[in-house]
Amino acid sequence: MKKMDKRYYGEFGGQYVSESLMNTLAEIEMAFEEAIKDEAFKREYHYYLEQYVGRKTPLYYAQRLSEAYGTKIYLKREDLNHTGAHKINNVVGQILLARRMGKKKVIAETGAGQHGVATATIAALFGMECTIYMGAEDMERQKLNVLRMQLLGAKVERVTSGSNTLKDATNEAIRVWAKTAEDTFYVIGSAVGPYPYPKMVKEFQRVISKESKQQIMEVEGKLPDVVLACVGGGSNSIGMFAEFIEEPTIHLIGVEAAGLGIETGKHASAMALGKSGTLHGMKSYLLQDEDGNIQLAHSISAGLDYPGVGPEHAYLRDTKRVEYVSITDVEAMEALQELCKLEGIIPAIESAHAIAYAKKQAQKMKKEDIMIICLSGRGDKDVHTVADYLEGKGYMN
Amino acid sequence: MSNRIENRIQTLKERREKALVTYMTAGLPDMEGCKALIKAQEEAGTDILELGIPFSDPVADGPVIQAASYKAIQQGTNLKKVFALMGEIRNEGVEIPIIFMMYYNTILHYGIKEFVRECVQCGVDGVIVPDLPLEEQKELRKALEIEKAPILIQLVSPVSTDRIPKILEGARGFVYCVSSMGVTGQSGNFHQEIINYLSNVKAVSKIPVMMGFGICYASDVAPMKDIIDGAIVGSHFINLMEEHKYSIEAAKEYCQTFKRELNAL
Numbered sequence: 086m087k088k089m090d091k092r093y094y095g096e097f098g099g100q101y102v103s104e105s106l107m108n109t110l111a112e113i114e115m116a117f118e119e120a121i122k123d124e125a126f127k128r129e130y131h132y133y134l135e136q137y138v139g140r141k142t143p144l145y146y147a148q149r150l151s152e153a154y155g156t157k158i159y160l161k162r163e164d165l166n167h168t169g170a171h172k173i174n175n176v177v178g179q180i181l182l183a184r185r186m187g188k189k190k191v192i193a194e195t196g197a198g199q200h201g202v203a204t205a206t207i208a209a210l211f212g213m214e215c216t217i218y219m220g221a222e223d224m225e226r227q228k229l230n231v232l233r234m235q236l237l238g239a240k241v242e243r244v245t246s247g248s249n250t251l252k253d254a255t256n257e258a259i260r261v262w263a264k265t266a267e268d269t270f271y272v273i274g275s276a277v278g279p280y281p282y283p284k285m286v287k288e289f290q291r292v293i294s295k296e297s298k299q300q301i302m303e304v305e306g307k308l309p310d311v312v313l314a315c316v317g318g319g320s321n322s323i324g325m326f327a328e329f330i331e332e333p334t335i336h337l338i339g340v341e342a343a344g345l346g347i348e349t350g351k352h353a354s355a356m357a358l359g360k361s362g363t364l365h366g367m368k369s370y371l372l373q374d375e376d377g378n379i380q381l382a383h384s385i386s387a388g389l390d391y392p393g394v395g396p397e398h399a400y401l402r403d404t405k406r407v408e409y410v411s412i413t414d415v416e417a418m419e420a421l422q423e424l425c426k427l428e429g430i431i432p433a434i435e436s437a438h439a440i441a442y443a444k445k446q447a448q449k450m451k452k453e454d455i456m457i458i459c460l461s462g463r464g465d466k467d468v469h470t471v472a473d474y475l476e477g478k479g480y481m482n
Numbered sequence: 483m484s485n486r487i488e489n490r491i492q493t494l495k496e497r498r499e500k501a502l503v504t505y506m507t508a509g510l511p512d513m514e515g516c517k518a519l520i521k522a523q524e525e526a527g528t529d530i531l532e533l534g535i536p537f538s539d540p541v542a543d544g545p546v547i548q549a550a551s552y553k554a555i556q557q558g559t560n561l562k563k564v565f566a567l568m569g570e571i572r573n574e575g576v577e578i579p580i581i582f583m584m585y586y587n588t589i590l591h592y593g594i595k596e597f598v599r600e601c602v603q604c605g606v607d608g609v610i611v612p613d614l615p616l617e618e619q620k621e622l623r624k625a626l627e628i629e630k631a632p633i634l635i636q637l638v639s640p641v642s643t644d645r646i647p648k649i650l651e652g653a654r655g656f657v658y659c660v661s662s663m664g665v666t667g668q669s670g671n672f673h674q675e676i677i678n679y680l681s682n683v684k685a686v687s688k689i690p691v692m693m694g695f696g697i698c699y700a701s702d703v704a705p706m707k708d709i710i711d712g713a714i715v716g717s718h719f720i721n722l723m724e725e726h727k728y729s730i731e732a733a734k735e736y737c738q739t740f741k742r743e744l745n746a747l
Contacts, residue, residue: 101613103612247539266641368590376562378538378555
């Protein structure tokens with residue numbers, strides 16, 4: 086029975102990869118399961134999260150935002166992590182695992198460059214050789230992050246196949262991995278890919294909700310009513326939801342990118358249309374055309390610009406444990422500016438999607454209700470996009 | 483009940499010949515040209531033909547087949563049209579065994595049962611799905627349990643090791659041995675332990691063992707001629723076709739020469 090298969094979340098997940106990666110995945114799974122039960126490994130992981138990444142991150146009561154929106158809002162400040170987003174939590178875990186497995190090299194895909202920068206950072210910290218695969222188009226529009234990765238000693242490989250973006254960079258990383266798995270570890274940045282990757286990413290991002298739960302209990306003495314996070318591939322959201330999934334009273338909301346609007350076809354809401362398929366080693370909801378080819382996602386936020394979503398999210402959607410909604414480019418940009426002015430925080434455009442939906446959700450909530458939003462990253466990387474948007478030039482994503 | 487692949491393998495066995503399997507991307511240079519190429523290869527003596535169904539994200543393919551796939555999609559090639567092409571050539575008497583090489587999403591999108599039914603109707607003899615390892619084959623295998631259904635060809639790689647016997651259990655047609663790790667079209671530099679690996683596969687396989695990935699000429703397989711039962715040429719054949727503007731003569735010449743040299747090894 087599929088339902089009993091640990092590689093699956095309901096009918097989603099699995100290992101849709103070439104035969105040459107099957108033993109590699111089995112090795113990773115074994116090493117991972119051992120590591121997360123090993124006190125020494127856990128100590129090391131938490132040591133680096135505290136001393137290097139700067140955890141724990143604050144659960145900040147956003148007073149002015151709360152007043153403006155009409156409910157109590159707490160922001161989980163993942164933007165305050167080293168390298169500016171939640172991505173690094175997972176990278177620390179995966180690279181420690183790679184080291185434990187005796188791998189000397191790491192590779193990773195990146196879209197906007199955030200996961201690439203996080204991987205290059207931790208690879209530098211541990212003295213590992215690092216290659217980042219990035220679409221030619223993304224390299225053009227994210228020049229600063231390319232430079233950052235290079236400064237950190239990583240090699241950035243330009244990918245010029247297919248659409249020259251994140252999905253193609255991921256394809257290329259998978260190809261290289263299949264050839265080099267003997268000495269190379271593939272660090273996947275989102276809650277996607279073949280099993281055990283979605284599980285690993287969730288475990289290494291779980292710290293977000295673990296801290297939040299403790300922090301909200303300390304301040305409020307009770308659990309939140311609503312927990313909100315944006316969803317691209319779904320790494321910050323799965324980390325934000327992990328500890329709350331088993332708390333049935335909490336309303337969990339995942340916010341996908343609606344781009345120019347779902348009805349225009351130019352969006353990144355893999356779950357809006359509910360068509361499942363296989364890509365990047367997993368079965369999940371995917372954007373695809375009438376021939377079953379994968380469609381390009383569209384969002385002003387490069388981090389949400391992915392045509393699929395992690396398999397556990399697909400499952401959480403179908404079982405209705407999590408409500409998935411979407412926010413357009415325009416709504417996200419308004420929310421971004423609002424947060425800047427009300428709280429003095431420039432959020433990543435990804436995170437601004439969560440803020441934008443929070444405003445809508447707050448209208449259904451009482452003044453004393455509590456909402457936690459995952460502020461997954463800071464917006465410094467996005468200021469050019471914001472500038473172009475405000476000048477009405479359109480934007481490059 | 484007989485399957486064209488298994489019939490051909492029987493014939494090859496009787497003739498003590500090795501098989502030449504070629505790969506071409508469906509829809510190139512266009513549908514008509516593709517049809518002509520299939521016919522030319524049958525005449526030239528190619529034993530089995532793999533027809534690649536283009537997909538937007540071909541993770542098991544190297545740059546040559548990626549580019550071919552991309553081009554074919556741009557020209558509007560899709561599974562439906564390739565089924566139509568198959569139906570036509572079978573009606574026109576083409577009997578060369580044909581295998582669809584395709585990614586699993588294309589099958590899922592078409593609908594697994596509908597896909598198998600259409601294969602039966604149009605005379606597709608086999609299916610290779612490079613992103614569908616043994617553990618994920620259950621659903622497709624179930625659908626393939628109908629009469630005249632195509633054979634699901636199994637792939638093994640140099641790092642399959644302990645998985646090989648399990649993969650070969652119940653495998654039909656032939657076993658596709660990936661000669662180097664990774665993707666199609668890396669020339670020359672075969673995996674260091676390839677001879678050992680092929681011998682291991684051969685030792686447990688009840689069906690012919692074919693080697694693919696990175697083969698250009700018959701001489702490339704000379705070192706393993708006593709082990710393998712056939713060679714699969716993909717990227718090199720596509721390159722050749724691109725170079726010769728999909729010339730029928732060039733295709734024929736190449737296949738005839740390869741087949742002759744293969745059997746003279």
